[in-house]
Amino acid sequence: MMHPAEYYQRDRRIHPPALTPDYKTSVARSPRLALISLQGSVSETTGPVFGHGDLNPIDNDLIKNYAKDGDPVGERIIVHGRVLDENARPVPNTLVEIWQANAGGRYRHKKDTYLAPIDPNFGGCGRTITDADGHYFFRTVKPGAYPWRNWVNNWRPAHIHVSVFGHAFCQRLITQLYFEGDPLIPHCPIVQTIPDPDAIDRLTAKLDLNATVPLDSIAYRFDIVLRGRRSTMFENRMEGN
């Protein structure tokens, strides 16, 4: 009988803690008691399955997927990379969803009232399913920085929100992609909730000149790493990595 393998424990030291007072909203929304550690059961080592039938091919093209009478304003970019696990194995056939502000830093959301205008041709969300090698790509415009109420004068660095499933509910992850060289990164209380500078660097997409489309779009490379599955001794045979 086949069993789903367990996953390496999550290294909480590379993730932001729940309570990060410089990010004020976390103060009242952070559990104060310790998490109860739970070894993986089938409830954690399984996860939802998505297929190409759930999506349209245009869903990963944010330049076209909400266009009404032309392309959105902004710097045209490609964001691409792979979803891997901690064993450096690709995570194929997994759903990747993104959302972002437009080039002016405004979200198409009824709760966003920033004075930068809505772009009539930009929705700001996309989704795709990784291929057999774990690759994904999106085409979009580079989001703008925007102010937010935390301290009196806080600005979010340009960022794209990224949601990934993996193959188990315990791999579920939401994070944010930042852009190499953005001077706002060290000043952002949300970025700085992450205690490990290397972990921040891994959330920073790097310019990928070879993947640019000449005379069209700049490319950034962003790999996403999900938790890895443990090797298992099973019937005297090594499984997993």
Added chain:
Amino acid sequence: MVVDARNNAPHYLRESASQTAGPYVHIGLAPGAAGFKIFDNELGWDIAGPNAKGQRIRVEGCVIDGTGSPVKDVLIEVWQANADGTYVRHEEGGARVEEGFRGWGRVITDFETGEWGFDTIKPGKVNARAKMASGVAGKVRDTHPDWQGRADENHAPMAPHLNLWIVARGINIGLNTRMYFDDEAEANATDPVLNLIEWENRRATLIAKHSGDRDGMPVYRFDIRLQGDNETVFFDV
């Protein structure tokens, strides 16, 4: 895993760090709620599908912050087994569940009140990990959770439960919890996860209350307290 040829050290990649889903999570994961239509098929609105067997139920609640206020911009994901206790799965040729049963869904709140609710079916019992406590590892070699939804001598059943994952502005990494049912007292009493919680008074934070019936369906109430008195149990899974 890669082995460093110089010193034989195992080398692993490190998980990408989590960041808050932020206040505009709906744009990406529930654009209809953000106020616009973009995808033909917005995912997560139908957990059980039309063909699922079992008892149809409604689950309602509110996420409450440390000041006692409702969290009005939270998004919750649900992951559950079907009425037989079987989860949809990736390997081995896919699901052995009813056609259209996804077992997964997304729930958002009313932006004004913070109340949320969803319809699904009540899941069955599913197998826990093998009972390591009572045996030696050599005797019970298979320590992995069983796919089958039936208990055997090595696998105690887990009481019917929904797995929940909670994200929002101000939540830096998604919170995992479980919702059990108050009308499953017998199964709950032997559930290995509930029994793992050292503080018995905290177990009640995971048990939804059958609060009545509506349209012929039982309604369960499940409030989630992020902080403070009766803080909900969250798991490091």
